Amino acid sequence: MSVGTWTSPAFAEEARAWVADRLVPLEVALTGEGVQPHARPWSSTIRFETTAGRVWFKVNGPGTRHEATLVRELDRLVPGLLPEVLAVDAARGWSLARDAGPVLREALPADELWDAWERLLPRYAEAQVALAGHRDEVLATGIAEVSPATVPGLARRLLDELAGTPEDEGGLSFGQAAALERALPVVAEQCAELRACGVPDSVQHDDLHSANVCWPGTPADARVIDWGDATWGHPLGTMLATLNSIAFHAGTYVDGRPAPTPELLRVRDAYLEPFTRYAARADLVRCVDLARRTGCVGKALAYRAALAGEPLSTHAENEFPVRDWFLGLLED
Template sequence: MLVDATGALPTLPAAVDDDRALAEVLSSVGADIPVAPTARLADGRLVHVVGMRGIGAPGRFVAPGSLPDPELARVVERAIAELGPAGMPERRPDWFQPGWFDLVEAWIDVVLAPTGRRRTGPVEPFKLWSLAAVVRVPADGGVLWCEAACEHFRTEPRIYAEVARLLPALVPQVVAIEATEGWVLMEPMTGVEATEQAPGTALELARRWAAAQLACVARVPELLAAGLERRGVDETIDAFRRLLDESPELALLSAEELDAARAAADRAVLLTRECWKAGIPETLAHGDLHLGNVAWDGETLRIFDWTDGCVSHPFLDAVHLARSADPKAAAAAIAAYADVWRSALPHVDVDRVLALAPLADLVFQTVTFERIAAATEPQSAWELGGVVARNLRLLPGAVAAVDTSAV
């Protein structure tokens, strides 16, 4: 393994949720790619195990066993042993397998050829984790981006293609998809790399997305035929009931917390059903609509990261978005979103649906994260671990908030 001149590993104080952390790690040691998922040690330190597609990185190499930290040495030795098909752990994403970058580059070259463009250098890892990989693609005519989804989200390219067909102005410009592998090649999005979002992002998103969802109500059969999952009230509640009995994260709750969550569950289910049955039709839902999944430069708005795209209750997206904005922006966004639906469905008690939707979204998101946890390999469980338990802790309060609002 690679160490500096003193025999120490390079260190980089990068935040776990910093999308630029991987690029900084790779450049700091002259490496090209990660070869294993980021591991977290018992003391909270993160270990990035990286490699080179070529040769010539600075520093010198030593055996992992010579490291003074036994836990760190075990992580590195395990990563080396797992390279290759024979040692690859179950549920490990493809992008940690040798040769994956070569396959992606070959596909990009093929799909670019008819367009008259060409790749001008190796693809550059930007973010690779348990759920997805995003790589930068240098090309003549401008940089492109390629996203790959893990097995659990392998339908994302088909979702992108269908949403782009129905709502081309609201999603990234797709260059090509590889549905079997779960790859999407797309044009860059203006505004996504800005240090600060343009003013009024939440409000503009709420207006446009409400209108788009309303337009897609009539297209639900097409969405389902294209492969989007229906996550309706029955599917959501059935999965929620199961996780209350079976989720591994129940072990993270105290006996009192678990009793409180289960005691609130029946009421939560009744209120979630009421939300669905109030007269708002199911339609296209993003499933994880927050300000981190939108690019807005003051003119063009693009919604990305469609791993959770489905057919579901539209208001879950609205309240999910509101939670990611500051209170003033959230209130304006919700008001604008509600106005679209009030105009279209004047007979529906939109205010009541808005009161119910945060609880329904909590139930929905708890199911989402339970499914993600089941699809994630154990070494990467720390990335999103604990979300199901956290949501169950919030459940009694969310139920009480709805009941209080009705008084």
């Protein structure tokens, strides 16, 4: 079990030794013991103080181990979007990065987050535009492709898998499976429309919220962290997690969806601006809706990867998120 391993004294010492060794070429030394803010089934982090400031060690579980290689490649392709990556052990899914400041959720009060997102998201979108031309390099990191071209097939296989799994183990009821069967042709049509919209596939963070953005003080200095759920797919799929999270923390998440408040629409439109080189704004707004709907498949698969190798009890403790997200295809 990952959490038990990662919280053990033996692992803490092994991680500390690895970090210390990787800092030697930088002429940097540790100045204290590590502090472990959290350990979850899919990853854990340990922060260390050094003679050159704070650094963060991260370990990923088997389903998200590629994150270490991915962040190194993204740091090379779009420098400044992520915290500087100092070292990577791809085989073990370990990475070491410089501290990039407090997370956005802790740095600003709730009523100031709208403006921060409105200024930050265009920069993230420009990075997605730039990364669209690096498909081969990005896929070589081990990131999954969950694009409009692949989602129909992925949804088909996931439905077959969950329909054959007992309900008390995270599977589907007969009625749920039948409803999803009827939904699959609609998903295929939505994916075809997304493919036709003109926006190229790119890296899609899939968990971009205010606890995954470091905010030293300005949008230019902000850094995006926690790329374990990222996929290669339709970039506008980012808006599923991002708009849901912003609205939830603002108290405007109503009836299972973000309310279309003026603040939320400004954030959405600011994000879409860099993509107007590919399509008209009205078409992009339509594509956000489609990408949010079909994005439920990607979120389900992200949780399946994150919980890979974990016992059934861990899936149950997380309320069987693979099934829960997949059923999102049935929401109006």
